[in-house]
Amino acid sequence: MEKDFNPFxxxxxxxxxxxxxRVNETTLLKSHIKNNxxxxxxxxxxxxxxxxxxxVFESFNKSNTIACIYVDILGTKNLKEFTNQLATAIYNRFPENRGIGKKIVDAIKLLRPLISYDSLSGSPELSFELGEAKQYEKTIQQLFTFLDQQKIKTVFAIDEFQQILEYPEKNTEALLRTYIQQLKNVxxxxxxxxxxxxHEIFNSAKRPFFASCSNVNLNFIALHEYEVFITNTFKLKNRKISTDSVSFILDWTKxxxxxxxxxxNFLYALNIKQIALGDVQKAAIEILIQNESIYYQYRNLLTDSQWNLLQAVANENKLFKAHSKKFIDKYKLGTSSMVTRGLESLLQKEMIYYNAGVEQPYYEVYDKFLMRWLQHKQSTHFM
Ligand SMILES: Nc1ncnc2c1ncn2[C@@H]1O[C@H](COP(=O)(O)OP(=O)(O)O)[C@@H](O)[C@H]1O
Ligand SMILES: [Mg+2]
Incomplete structure (x- = not known):
């Protein structure tokens, strides 16, 4: 690892x-894993x-008690690509030529994958050229079975799992649920x-995964914990940051x-030994200016009424009552049903999100820098 890297x-x-x-979440997740x-x-x-x-994986890797495998399936479009990703992740997790590693690699090789090497990272990538979807199903089951038969327990993280809903093979959920249910050691x-x-996958009573998992809820890092972390991380690299600067950052980024x-990270890169509020405020504006071209691109992707609604949501910071007359009149948003449609399309484009996991649910702009940029544009001409 390079010695002098940016600690943020x-x-x-x-x-x-x-x-x-993330102390509580780490403990809970580890306890789920240990308790199967x-x-x-x-x-x-x-x-x-x-x-x-x-x-969590790092602590298991250190103790070498549980084999941890991570795969991100955001880029996969179908069951074939899903299978390839799984096989690649498993293959790369056990690079050794001895023991479990060798057994798993030998077992995977029996499935006759094509092995190529990523042109940038050089790491192996596996792919299967099988005829029908059914054969991919069988391969997935075999891969899971290999892992299940090992002496060491495996934990398999599948990131961006909702992607399976986009696959043309509509039975993916059901077949994964069936295979997973049969495993004892994974x-x-x-x-x-x-x-x-x-929510559709896991909380709908009609779907295969319903009530099959325990949840770990992830929320915003608590204010005090983050304040201490920021102050100490700067200190670790012999920098001093004022208390009001830290408060400003955490408020600005929500x-x-x-x-x-x-x-x-941006602030650290400025190499200031004693960071004061003025430095932080200047940095905030610089961040917005750097990202501005992206925001203009967003502008082109939205209709005028969607853009006005986005501005209105930004302006409110947290929007609690989206259908109140007060909100609609304040920003001249037309009718309540126009607001409903607008919110739906902004949600779908992931420009805003709806936080329903709190006592008073609200809408908020997803990208906090975009939110601040929209607010600035309305109040000043800072550019
Ligand atoms: N507890 C944490 N402390 C410091 N940085 C974190 C922490 N959790 C995540 N990050 C950083 O924040 C960014 C976003 O986190 P990430 O885990 O990728 O989010 P998600 O998977 O929810 O989209 C990453 O750059 C990651 O390094
Ligand atoms: Mg992620």
Whole structure:
């Protein structure tokens, strides 16, 4: 690992030193795994689901008691690609030429995959050229069975699991549920950002996965924990940041993990030894200016009324009463049904999200920098 890296990560995982809190969630997830429970992990995008999985996996990897496998299926379009991803993840998890690694690799090779190497990372990628969907189903079952037969327990995290709803093979849910039920030595973590789709899979009484998993809920990192983390992480690298600066950052990003990390990463890169509020406010504006071209592209993807509604949601910070006359009149949004349609399309485009997991549900702009940009544009001409 490079020695002098920016300690505020905006991708990947580099150990618990650079990971804030999530103590309870880590304990709960580990306990599910140890007690052979399959887990669902739902939360909006960029809050830290994938980070949490890596954090938990690292502690198992250290003790070498449980084999951890991670696969992200966001890019897969069908059962074939799903199968290839699973096989690749398993193959890359057991690179050794001895023991379990050798057994699994030999077993996978019996399925006659094509092995190619990623041109950038150089890591092996497996693919199968099988005739029919049924054969892929069988391959998935065989892969799971290999893992189940090993002495070591396996935990398999499938990230962006809601993607299976996009596959043309509509029985994917049912067949995965059937295979998974038969396993004794393999547990799963099903992780996903699209809350509507994840709820459809796991919370609908008519669907195969209904009531089959225990949940771990991921929320925003608590304010105090994040304040301490930011202050200490700067300190670790001999920087000092004022208390009001830290408060500003966490308010500006609404404690949304990725945006907070990005802001701190940006600030760290400025190489200021003693960070004061003025530096942080300047950095905030610079971040918006850097991202501005993306926001103009969003503008082109939306209709005028969708864009006005997005501006209105941004302006409210949290929008609690979307159909109130007060809100509709304030932003001249037309009728209540126009607002309903607009919110639906903004939700579908993931420009906003609906937080239903709190006492008073609300809508909020997904991307916190976009939210701040929209607010700034309405109040000033900062550019
Ligand atoms: N607890 C944490 N402490 C510090 N950084 C984190 C933490 N959790 C996630 N991150 C960082 O925040 C960003 C978004 O997290 P990620 O796990 O990718 O979110 P999700 O999977 O929910 O979309 C990543 O850059 C990750 O490194
Ligand atoms: Mg993720």
């Amino acid at each position: 990560l905006v991708s990947g995982y580099k150990g618990s030193e650079y990971f804030c809190d 429970k399959n887990t669902t992990l739902f939360a909006i995008r960029r809050l830290g689901k994938t980070g949490l999985i890596h954090h 547990n799963f973590i099903f992780c996903g950002s699209n809350q509507k789709m994840m 404690q949304h993990t990725f945006y907070t990390q990005y802001f701190c």
